[in-house]
Amino acid sequence: MKFLHTSDWQVGRTFSFVDDDTLGALQAERLEVIRRIGALARAQGAASVLVAGDVYEHETPTNRTLHQPMERMRQFPDVTWHLIPGNHDADTPEGVWARLAREGAVPENVRIHRKAEPVLIDEAQNAWLLPAILQRRHTLADLSAYMNDAPTPPGAVRIGLAHGSVVGFGNAEEGEHNPIAPDRAAQAGLDYLALGDWHGFCQIDARTIYAGTPETDRFGTGGAGGGEVIEISLPGHGAAPHIQRHRTGKYVWRKFENTMLTNAQDIAALESRLRGILPDNPGAVLAWLEVSGLLGVDELALYENTILRRLGGALACLRVSGAPQLSAMADDLDRLGCGGAVRVAAQTLLDQAQDGGEQADLAREALQRLFVFWQDTQGARP
Structure with a gap:
């Protein structure tokens, strides 16, 4: 039988x-x-x-x-x-x-x-x-x-x-x-x-x-x-x-725990890993990333574009928990010009982030968003 x-x-x-x-x-x-x-x-x-x-x-x-x-x-x-x-x-x-x-x-x-x-x-x-x-x-x-x-x-x-x-x-x-x-x-x-x-x-x-x-x-x-x-x-x-x-299933579900990103090579390796799940049909993949790490300004923009935007559009679903943090120094503020409201806001946020306290994490996240937004508007997206 x-x-x-x-x-x-x-x-x-x-x-x-x-x-x-x-x-x-x-x-x-x-x-x-x-x-x-x-x-x-x-x-x-x-x-x-x-x-x-x-x-x-x-x-x-x-x-x-x-x-x-x-x-x-x-x-x-x-x-x-x-x-x-x-x-x-x-x-x-x-x-x-x-x-x-x-x-x-x-x-x-x-x-x-x-x-x-x-x-x-x-x-x-x-x-x-x-x-x-x-x-x-x-x-x-x-x-x-x-x-x-x-x-x-x-x-x-x-x-x-x-x-x-x-x-x-x-x-x-x-x-x-x-x-x-x-x-x-x-x-x-x-x-x-x-x-x-x-x-x-x-x-x-x-x-x-x-x-x-x-x-x-x-x-x-x-x-x-x-x-x-x-x-x-x-x-x-x-x-x-x-x-x-x-x-019999069409969709593949994968969870990636404790994904640490510290440089552009880590980002490229993560992209390759995700695209390699179903190379011929990434649209049948649902991925859940648990992300942490510390990235510079350029690497953060690369992460946003490569992982969140491009892969987010390629996969059926990209679910992300956590985020890499921005590692920004005073020299990085020169990207925003010598003066103006954006530069002043960035300096204020950087000072708050470096001083610590209750608002440090919020200031760091706001500065991170500011850099990503600025690079998008300047067409400097990697």
Whole structure:
């Protein structure tokens, strides 16, 4: 038996740190990846796709958002899609799943599982799905526990599908909600346990895996392992599953911590590093820089133009935390002329910055902005 395992589509998700154009592109790609999953299932001969929760980002999406993933799945009638609620789209009385049922909007090839009971999903292979159903965002009970005693015919292939936190994995606070025993597959005699909630690929044991989100949606742990779908082959009950990871995400998310800039060579190296993530398509890169350091007047202008302006236009998103500080001396003020209001203001700011005190940092930042602005107006941008 062969199927695909995915989770955490979170259709309708917003990203507050990007502009409107990038937000629209990211949201569109969370839908487009469903088409890539369907095409992958078809190409690999997988008759089913198991979606381990969080199809939607919210329990109350707009009507358009509600129907969009259903219509993408409808385009692959030869693939059966098995969905369960997650903590973002729990099966509440007025939630997404109840709305879809009322409107009769679920395609024939999509099966939404809302009861915790074994379901035959492949008669030829005697394969049964055991879904765990979240009816609220958080629960302290292990909803996968029923799988231990859930009856299936002799020799059946038993596949668990759940959304939650494996006990002892992730941070302690997350582990308190929607817990799943780490040895659930062994306790329940499962041939495979498909999990959702963690946004990066993570294998708990030979039969227990988080697939992660198919389109990466965060920096850090999720960003490092997201953007994939898992192909599972099960020779039969008791046999070890064969696992193959497939890249499905378009966007690449990278975080660069503790980036120290002290000269033009550092700036050039940073530019090369960022452009090298996806040389053929930098527009599919989201980068988060944590920047510090001390730069002279010319190097600061180079940083502004090369990193913030040019790379900011090349990448899908350039998020910057911190900034290099300006290293300016009295001689640097000669660039502003011998007199005039700008020179006087710059001298005042430099004196305040060098004197220290509560206003020193503010004065240093203002002087930095003044030099950058001045070089822009003089056409001296590197």
